[in-house]
Amino acid sequence: MSPALPKAPAHSQFSRPSSSLIGRLLLTAMNQGHQPLHAWGLKRLVLRPSDRVLDVGCGGGAAIKRILRETRREVAGVDHSPAAVDTALRANRAAAASGRLRVVEASVEDLPFRDGFFDAVTAFETTYFWPDIAAGMAEIRRVLPPGGRLLIANEYATRSDAGHWADRLEMTIPDGDHLAGMARQVGFSQVDWDHHPRRSWLRLVAIA
Numbered sequence: 166m167s168p169a170l171p172k173a174p175a176h177s178q179f180s181r182p183s184s185s186l187i188g189r190l191l192l193t194a195m196n197q198g199h200q201p202l203h204a205w206g207l208k209r210l211v212l213r214p215s216d217r218v219l220d221v222g223c224g225g226g227a228a229i230k231r232i233l234r235e236t237r238r239e240v241a242g243v244d245h246s247p248a249a250v251d252t253a254l255r256a257n258r259a260a261a262a263s264g265r266l267r268v269v270e271a272s273v274e275d276l277p278f279r280d281g282f283f284d285a286v287t288a289f290e291t292t293y294f295w296p297d298i299a300a301g302m303a304e305i306r307r308v309l310p311p312g313g314r315l316l317i318a319n320e321y322a323t324r325s326d327a328g329h330w331a332d333r334l335e336m337t338i339p340d341g342d343h344l345a346g347m348a349r350q351v352g353f354s355q356v357d358w359d360h361h362p363r364r365s366w367l368r369l370v371a372i373a
């Protein structure tokens with residue numbers, strides 16, 4: 166569905182953190198290091214207290230922690246790494262124990278939720294590793310109702326922003342126009358994206 170882009174194989178610690186010490190340390194480091202990106206992305210999304218929210222590729226769960234503060238409804242996370250699921254649950258123990266938070270092992274291409282279940286879906290620093298970004302967006306659109314919103318926030322807006330990491334981690338990095346085109350192609354009706362004023366960051370909001 167995204168013919169101009171190479172597929173990103175999922176075999177680095179960034180694309181699928183393992184339960185090894187390195188994988189765990191990386192999840193903890195990302196929980197610290199990605200917080201400014203989470204805050205910047207969510208500033209654009211503006212969650213409502215009544216929103217049910219899914220965070221895709223949730224990693225260690227730092228974005229989920231922030232989302233839990235911005236809505237009063239159920240929150241869910243998915244990640245195809247069991248170590249990430251475990252770390253995200255530990256990072257948000259109280260919400261998980263209360264039943265307000267569910268974090269499950271799943272891939273973006275096959276989300277274990279019914280059609281239109283969420284009001285908003287977030288994806289931070291994860292699209293680089295999806296095997297087919299457009300297919301992932303289409304599956305996200307399925308779990309949103311008309312008017313539901315998708316936020317994608319990435320620290321690398323283009324392949325050149327990522328420098329040598331793009332090749333080393335085999336990342337797929339479409340620029341904002343390309344990403345927006347894919348969102349429209351899978352049926353999102355209104356798509357806007359912007360850059361951080363001082364960094365290479367990109368955030369895209371698409372309305373189903």
Ligand SMILES: C[S@@+](CC[C@H](N)C(=O)[O-])C[C@H]1O[C@@H](n2cnc3c(N)ncnc32)[C@H](O)[C@@H]1O
Nearest residue numbers: 180181195222223224244245246272273289291
């Ligand atoms: C660089 S980490 C970012 C984690 C987290 N979102 C954050 O902001 O710290 C990328 C995460 O996306 C997950 N991921 C990659 N491809 C995925 C896919 N196809 N489906 C679900 N999760 C995926 C990885 O396992 C990893 O936890």
